[in-house]
């Protein structure tokens with residue numbers, strides 16, 4: 001479960017990006033986080049992943065107080081989390097497959113097991129036939145799929161995606177949403193941000209609406 005209670009996030013310089021936010025997300029839920037540019041969506045996702053810490057209040061993820069974790073404990077928290085952020089930092093000097101292998105190498109997977117897992121993740125996002133190419137040769141939408149494969153290859157229980165459909169045309173964005181829904185159907189908790197709630201309104205998920213750092217109805 002992800003739980004925020006009375007969370008305030010003030011950045012150095014004093015800007016209050018989140019103002020006294022409280023909510024809960026159950027295990028296995030899929031929640032959309034909507035709001036205008038600057039509303040605080042990325043900040044909220046970063047707090048869940050322990051990339052930022054709350055100024056006050058509690059962020060609890062799977063029973064752990066994320067804001068109070070020591071730096072050394074953060075990699076263990078993140079083993080349970082898949083992150084898809086806008087600055088996706090793909091490695092353009094390595095193959096598609098190598099990009100997906102990297103997170104597994106970091107957690108110490110044996111090469112042979114890692115290749116099996118990474119190939120399965122690439123198949124899941126429809127990129128197995130591009131495994132050997134350099135990601136520079138992929139379209140924007142395919143690069144986004146590669147980021148998703150990289151984020152789910154270690155089978156996290158939570159996936160956080162910051163505007164994953166932001167730069168994609170409508171049909172491709174719908175495909176990406178279907179992909180997230182398919183992960184959710186096998187029990188993965190998904191939190192996905194968007195500034196365009198309209199295009200998601202036919203989907204049944206709960207929406208958390210952020211406005212100027214506060215939650216609105």
Ligand SMILES: Nc1ncnc2c1ncn2[C@@H]1O[C@H](COP(=O)(O)OP(=O)(O)OP(=O)(O)O)[C@@H](O)[C@H]1O
Nearest residue numbers: 011015017035036037038039040041042043044195
């Ligand atoms: N590291 C930082 N230092 C200072 N201010 C920051 C920092 N990161 C974000 N902010 C500010 O906090 C506010 C919320 O930013 P955030 O990136 O969370 O919004 P967002 O809803 O994700 O916006 P976008 O859709 O444009 O990415 C913005 O006003 C932003 O300028």
